[in-house]
Amino acid sequence: MLDPSHLTRHAILRAAMLDKCQPRRQTVLMAAMLDQSHPRCHTVLTAAILDKCQPRRHTVLTADMLDQCHPRRQTVLMAAMLDQSHPRCHTVLTAAMLDQSHLRRLAILTAAILDKCQPRRHTVLTADMLDQCHPRRQIVLMAATLDQSHPRCHTVLTAAMLGQCYPKLHTF
Known part of the structure; x- marks a missing residue:
């Protein structure tokens, strides 16, 4: 699922997901930005970030935003x-x-x-x-x-x- 050629981007995304101090709004935005190169795997990770606390509108x-590629x-x-x-x-x-x-x-x-x-x-x-x-x-x-x-x-x-x-x- 993770592409070795994009370890840096995945590391940033993973760090954002694991950082409890990171605002969820910013984490989702970061995931959306990283979604350009590998839509499928990043979509899964982005969906995992969204939890029950996330505002419905956002x-x-x-x-x-994720609906463009597939x-x-x-x-x-x-x-x-x-x-x-x-x-x-x-x-x-x-x-x-x-x-x-x-x-x-x-x-x-x-x-x-x-x-x-x-x-x-x-x-x-x-x-x-x-x-x-x-x-x-x-x-x-x-x-x-x-x-x-x-x-x-x-x-x-x-x-x-x-x-x-x-x-x-x-x-x-």
Whole structure:
């Protein structure tokens, strides 16, 4: 994940992450600046820096900045990291970035997030409608993941849903 040719930049980023006196706002800014050379690995590190204390407005701004190189993959990653510390409506807003080229996938993601106030059978039907774009075994996995007792059900659903296009998403 770390590129030997950029040890200095990684060292600076690591130092910022480990420095408890470092303002979180500045740490996120530094991570965003370092994101230019290795978008994927830095995106993971930047997402790790964002914690529950981070203001929602700044988090959304950070997610938007990281969305340039790999929009779908990074947006989903940010949505996953924001899952437990932010309201579901904020996750829906983040997922809205997927709207441009994955309308149908966004629909199933939204359905999963809204599953708490929607009948499960309705969500399963929505997943079944996508069967022509995804293998049935993957759809079954999505439907099985929609469980009220699982707090991050839509995050797992997103990973399974984009597994074909971005297999390495599962490693995040």
